[in-house]
Amino acid sequence: MLTRLSIRNIVLIEALDLDFAGGLGVLTGETGAGKSILLDALGLVLGNRAESALVRAGEDQASATATFEFSQLPDLLRDVLNDAEVEIEPGEPLILRRRVKADGGSKAFVNDQPVSAALLRQLAPALVELHGQHDDRGLVNPRGHRLLLDRYAGADLAKVESAWKNWRAAEDALAKARADIVQAKDDQDLLIAHLAELTRLAPEEGEEEQLALSRATMQKGEKLSGDLEELRRFWDGSDSALAQLRSAARRLDRIAEEHPLLKEALEALDGAVIQAGEAEEKLAAAGEAMVHDPLELDRMETRLFELRALARKHRCEADELPAKMREMRAALDAIEGGEADIAQLVKTAEAAHQAYRDRAEKLHKARVAAAVKLDKAVAVELAPLKLDAARFKTSVSELPEDRWGPHGIDGVEYLISTNPGADFAPLGKIASGGELSRFILALKVALAEQGGAATVIFDEIDRGVGGAVASAIGERLARLASGGQLLAVTHSPQVAARGQVHYMIAKSSTGTVTKTSVALLDEAGRQEEIARMLSGAEITSEARAQADRLLEGV
Known part of the structure; x- marks a missing residue:
């Protein structure tokens, strides 16, 4: 609840610090004393537009600070603060501050952490609910009517929300599958052509590297053919160096036993013959590997060109072409089997839709029953508030399917008729200022235990009434305030007498300087x-x- 409001240099208020308590607090004072300034200051910290006209004449800037304290921070406040990465310790008060300069610029803070005015507006619904003569928010705004009715009905929205999410997920999966099949069918002819082209080529992983190496080897053989031919003469024929070396080894073998050195010479010569033989074999193998075959070279170059051309075409490496083939085959298989998958997804979506519809219709019935009960509860409150001829109705209507959501299938709006025989119409469009405030009071009393903002403010709800009606208003305000905090700006002594805390707002002038003060x-x-x-x-x-x-x- 609101525990403190500090104002500096706003309109006629130079400096003011007000402490608030729970229960019913009343603010009184003569007309024009400045009660609206307090509401303007509170509105400023709740994110209302920062007007330079709020700055007191002769000052550079104005500020308002509101302190709220909770036994446990409401979920809405915690979620908004967490999303904005604003830190607040458990048990710590929530302090909203807004500063506005004379040139219109403004800054906002939550617990001394800079924030946007938009964040203050997000926090406001859980902090203060203001009902005034020209209020277009709170209970007047149809956006909150469904939530209030659900609270009154004790409705369990979690199951409806879960069923809604399941239905939307099933519909999304079906839509995606259908889109994929349409796209695949559009690409089917192209897929078949590409797959046929790849199948004809039959690429293999590692093939490009092997072809490139073989081509390079053959190209080197063409350049080295003369050298290889010259080297071959050292090994080929009876007069070759290798033949003579072998002949010398045979002759030495016949006489090697005659002397140890001859035996050692033979061993060395045998080693040379063996090594020369190995060299001959490797030279022959190199010659075969590097043989220049124009037809084979042309075949390899053609194959290499085709592989690389297809790789560029499919924007991948040549070694990835076999995987591309597998992907294309899988895509074609998916087209063939896709209709069966679609049929199953259709069944799943239809089942999810029916499950959502069943839960939403159950919620609809609960809302209709609660609406009847609420209408009766409000009707009981109208006569004491001098609204005898008025009628109140909670409209629960099924929305078109494109407007269904996690909240169900209903639109909910509070309607009134102020005169016998008159049609029902939205709260804010048919009631006068005084009537509207009293309708809202009747509705608030009927909804008293259904939650809402931490602090409720009624601004001159008793305008234009007196006597028994004013007493009825005061009694209902006190009843509403019994479980929380309610502030009432009033001109009615009957309402003021009900206050547990009473503030008087007064205006005084000294020369050309006028000031507003508030006294407890x-x-x-x-x-x-x-x-x-x-x-x-x-x-x-x-x-x-x-x-x-x-x-x-x-």
């Missing part, structure tokens, strides 16, 4: 202020006596 009244001050509200400018003894009776009556 004690019991004697309350009596005097309520007497003033009863009698006007001159406070009479009768007015004081009547004020005592009002205070004693509550």
